[in-house]
Amino acid sequence: MYLDRRMLATFDWRMAGITLILIGVGIITIWSGNLGSPSPLKQSLYLRQALWFVLGLFGLLAAAFVNYRSLARFAYPIFGTFLALLLLLTVVGGAGSGAQRWIRVGVWTLQPSEFMKLALIVVLARYFEDYKERLGELRLLVVPAIVALVPILLILGQPDLGTATLLGLLTLSILLLVGLRFKHLLFLAFAGAALTPLLWSFLKDYQQQRLMVFLYPQLDPLGAGYHITQSKIAVGSGGLLGKGLKAASQSQLNFLPASHTDFIFAVLAEQWGFLGCLAILLLYYFLITRGLEIASEARDLFGALMAFGIMAMLMVQLAVNVGMVLGVMPVVGVPLPLLSYGGSSLLVTCVSIGLVMSVHMRRFLY
Amino acid sequence: MNRPWLSLTPLIQRKIRRTALLVTAVFIMLFMRLWYLQVLEGRHYATLSTNNRLRLRSVEAPRGFILDRSGAVLVENRPSFDVYVIPADVPDPDETARAIGAILAQAPGEVAGKIRAGQAHPYQPLLLAREVNERTMVAIEERKMNLPGISLKVHPIRSYLDHGIAAHLLGYVSEVNREQLHQEEYRDFQPGETVGQAGVERLFDAFVRGINGREEIEVDAQGRLVRLLDRLEPQSGFNLVLTLDKKLQVAAEKAFAGKRGAVVAMNPQTGEILVWVSGPSYDPNLFAQRLSRGAWEELVANPTHPFQNRPLQAQYPPGSIFKLVVMAAGLETGAITPETVFHCPGHFTLGRSTFKDWKEGGHGRQDLMQAIAHSCNVYFYQAALKTGIDPIAWVAREFGLGQKTGIELRDEATGLIPAPAWKRDTVGEPWYPGDTVLSGIGQGRILVTPLQMVTMVAAIANGGTLYRPWMVKRVESWGGEVVAAYGPEVVRKVNVNPRVLELLRQGMLRVVEEGTGRSARISGVQVAGKTGTAQVVKRQVGNAGMTKDHAWFVAFAPYTDPEIAIVVIAENAGFGSVAAAPVARAVLEAAYSPARGKTAVAQGPGLGAQE
Numbered sequence: 001m002y003l004d005r006r007m008l009a010t011f012d013w014r015m016a017g018i019t020l021i022l023i024g025v026g027i028i029t030i031w032s033g034n035l036g037s038p039s040p041l042k043q044s045l046y047l048r049q050a051l052w053f054v055l056g057l058f059g060l061l062a063a064a065f066v067n068y069r070s071l072a073r074f075a076y077p078i079f080g081t082f083l084a085l086l087l088l089l090t091v092v093g094g095a096g097s098g099a100q101r102w103i104r105v106g107v108w109t110l111q112p113s114e115f116m117k118l119a120l121i122v123v124l125a126r127y128f129e130d131y132k133e134r135l136g137e138l139r140l141l142v143v144p145a146i147v148a149l150v151p152i153l154l155i156l157g158q159p160d161l162g163t164a165t166l167l168g169l170l171t172l173s174i175l176l177l178v179g180l181r182f183k184h185l186l187f188l189a190f191a192g193a194a195l196t197p198l199l200w201s202f203l204k205d206y207q208q209q210r211l212m213v214f215l216y217p218q219l220d221p222l223g224a225g226y227h228i229t230q231s232k233i234a235v236g237s238g239g240l241l242g243k244g245l246k247a248a249s250q251s252q253l254n255f256l257p258a259s260h261t262d263f264i265f266a267v268l269a270e271q272w273g274f275l276g277c278l279a280i281l282l283l284y285y286f287l288i289t290r291g292l293e294i295a296s297e298a299r300d301l302f303g304a305l306m307a308f309g310i311m312a313m314l315m316v317q318l319a320v321n322v323g324m325v326l327g328v329m330p331v332v333g334v335p336l337p338l339l340s341y342g343g344s345s346l347l348v349t350c351v352s353i354g355l356v357m358s359v360h361m362r363r364f365l366y
Numbered sequence: 367m368n369r370p371w372l373s374l375t376p377l378i379q380r381k382i383r384r385t386a387l388l389v390t391a392v393f394i395m396l397f398m399r400l401w402y403l404q405v406l407e408g409r410h411y412a413t414l415s416t417n418n419r420l421r422l423r424s425v426e427a428p429r430g431f432i433l434d435r436s437g438a439v440l441v442e443n444r445p446s447f448d449v450y451v452i453p454a455d456v457p458d459p460d461e462t463a464r465a466i467g468a469i470l471a472q473a474p475g476e477v478a479g480k481i482r483a484g485q486a487h488p489y490q491p492l493l494l495a496r497e498v499n500e501r502t503m504v505a506i507e508e509r510k511m512n513l514p515g516i517s518l519k520v521h522p523i524r525s526y527l528d529h530g531i532a533a534h535l536l537g538y539v540s541e542v543n544r545e546q547l548h549q550e551e552y553r554d555f556q557p558g559e560t561v562g563q564a565g566v567e568r569l570f571d572a573f574v575r576g577i578n579g580r581e582e583i584e585v586d587a588q589g590r591l592v593r594l595l596d597r598l599e600p601q602s603g604f605n606l607v608l609t610l611d612k613k614l615q616v617a618a619e620k621a622f623a624g625k626r627g628a629v630v631a632m633n634p635q636t637g638e639i640l641v642w643v644s645g646p647s648y649d650p651n652l653f654a655q656r657l658s659r660g661a662w663e664e665l666v667a668n669p670t671h672p673f674q675n676r677p678l679q680a681q682y683p684p685g686s687i688f689k690l691v692v693m694a695a696g697l698e699t700g701a702i703t704p705e706t707v708f709h710c711p712g713h714f715t716l717g718r719s720t721f722k723d724w725k726e727g728g729h730g731r732q733d734l735m736q737a738i739a740h741s742c743n744v745y746f747y748q749a750a751l752k753t754g755i756d757p758i759a760w761v762a763r764e765f766g767l768g769q770k771t772g773i774e775l776r777d778e779a780t781g782l783i784p785a786p787a788w789k790r791d792t793v794g795e796p797w798y799p800g801d802t803v804l805s806g807i808g809q810g811r812i813l814v815t816p817l818q819m820v821t822m823v824a825a826i827a828n829g830g831t832l833y834r835p836w837m838v839k840r841v842e843s844w845g846g847e848v849v850a851a852y853g854p855e856v857v858r859k860v861n862v863n864p865r866v867l868e869l870l871r872q873g874m875l876r877v878v879e880e881g882t883g884r885s886a887r888i889s890g891v892q893v894a895g896k897t898g899t900a901q902v903v904k905r906q907v908g909n910a911g912m913t914k915d916h917a918w919f920v921a922f923a924p925y926t927d928p929e930i931a932i933v934v935i936a937e938n939a940g941f942g943s944v945a946a947a948p949v950a951r952a953v954l955e956a957a958y959s960p961a962r963g964k965t966a967v968a969q970g971p972g973l974g975a976q977e
Contacts, residue, residue: 281396
């Protein structure tokens, strides 16, 4: 790693600052949202998140100052490693517990599917850079599409529909950038519909049942329907200015489920009101549009595609999560980047943002 | 600027800029939706929020049943009616406490204190009384108007058959405790929920637990149910089908009643556990209700350790059972052959030490088969000496002694197979020839668990395959669909000549046909076995009643194509032939001649103490 004066001068302080503010808001919300919880574990969740925050900060700085070209060099082994971890989970994860999303490393539990998001972006960016002379050819898209399908199917089998959908949308957005057209998309949709019954038959009965509830929440009226009603009451009752940290009854009295993970935006909306939400969303807006700007100014195709893919990932997660909380999207378990409780997600998002900053810092260096 | 993909830049840059426009559009839509919900409809939702008369009650999912190998129920659920209070709905704690205290026969002051303490989490239902009777239920229903905030809830409670057969294998459930609630493993648990705390109940908790349901109800200003708005049915947990055989288990518990020690039976061809008895036992039903502090302390302080899972946690000297290992090692090394003859005058002298036989006057001239059948000590003193300790220790380890069997239950003991190096390192003394002599009859410092003994016998019976013991065959849904299925797991092929194993089996047959194990004979099926009597080291014993020897018996049957391997150990019960072998016979009779079983157990052993 070599530091250059010009590099430090181009360190994107605003991007780093926004990231820190959003994580900080998340920790405060996790703390205040669980004040009324009877579970001591939930009351101490914010401390764990703060610990992950420290780790994430290191990740962000390391990613920003390390030359991202080295990531391009190791793209395939990195992807292979996380694919192997996912496979490992599928093989051994199911023995005692139902869900196979986590791997334990000492006291830490890691969720390989979160890391897979970034690994997939990196491997796709590397692939298209390798074949940049042939960019625009439709045939070039076949291999990456198949490569992306492997982790998607593995994660779908966990079953984690939210992350699988996210990976799918992510892949599509990158493919659209390098040559896929909307008419091709239409064709893909048909092919996908035709393939579904085959994939379905590979799943076990109880896995099918779980997926059905994921896909058709109306099968589980009190589950999803109740969540949406309570979430809308929480958001709406926040009003223009919000109720403040401790008076936010809707989220504190356990009317709201998963208030520290997938529904954290509802807690935020009840506490801080419309103006607070506006401020938070504007921070996200600035982060994402700035990231896209960096992508368009990148010095090489790998950097451009990686920065674009990361921003697409953040945008899709934000739209699906906030859309769900506001009752305009179906209930799919996707965390809100930087705000939701969850160490793996936080760490990956921090590293991702660091990588985008790295692309910015190195755009004039050769 | 030198851009390697210059030709494509404008196109991709244009596309990225177009994406930024799309992002802007999405954000504008989110802002509009927020504006609508929070500003335009804000007042409406604020009213809904303050008047939230909706309550969400969780409905506990019944745990799955635990069944034996042929589907007979071992563990089920029964309904319990519990009285709860929701502090938020109590306008006057003293008033409510007086009224409900009279019905439940609880001190009103105490109840009022509880309600006040609960105000911190006002919507969290507080348990006042568990399993109330019908008269109490009627009284509460009648006085409903004067009992704001009080509600009755039915919940399933675990019920173990026959005061808990195979209690140490099945385990028990209890409320998740405060310590567990702090652990990541229990992240999905709410206080008051039930969780498996030991045995199979704990190991397979994620399968057995089920998914709790919910009820959305509307309440009036006093917190009384106005109507049920919606109900999400709880999903029962999955059923477990064990490898256990209820018929054999009941026979074993009956025959072993009142004794301390263990009985384990296993299918030697697969490693499936058929019988699991650990005595003395406890009643797991006590934990499903709320155990009083006194009852708990009594169980823990009991000097006979009812909680100890003896088959895998208790370590005993193997006594004469170990002669099988010495015999195998001797034959394997060629130190002895079936024709080797030693003279037994009733004692054996080595240097200045004299080692006695259990039989006064000795057995006379004995060949190998006679010596194993009559468990002649002097023969095996000499056989061990001739073979040497290293081959003996090696064969013992081949049979799985001195190492964990790998069963999925917790805190398994390792046992101990001492060797010269071990003695030098831990005791600080060299290995004497006398140590080898004592090893010949399984004394000295050798320690084994009953489970190790039965896996060893199973390996002898099945021709040399050491199986990992297992106890859950299948996890099934209520519809009978198989959710998970398990099968035999081979630890290793025992590296002992098959012809040697054949001789061991012949020797064990002689033990039951004409030797010390005759009290295990049953009609119709040939049984092969070995008795053992393990001396209790006197200085370790504080209690006067615990100085008697431990009685061992191992067996397998039928002699050809074995289906059952069994171990019995009765602590401080005397000779294996008298105290342990009849228990094994009771189990084998339950398996092979059930009609004769009843009378036979009552008869008792007709043979004198001999070994």
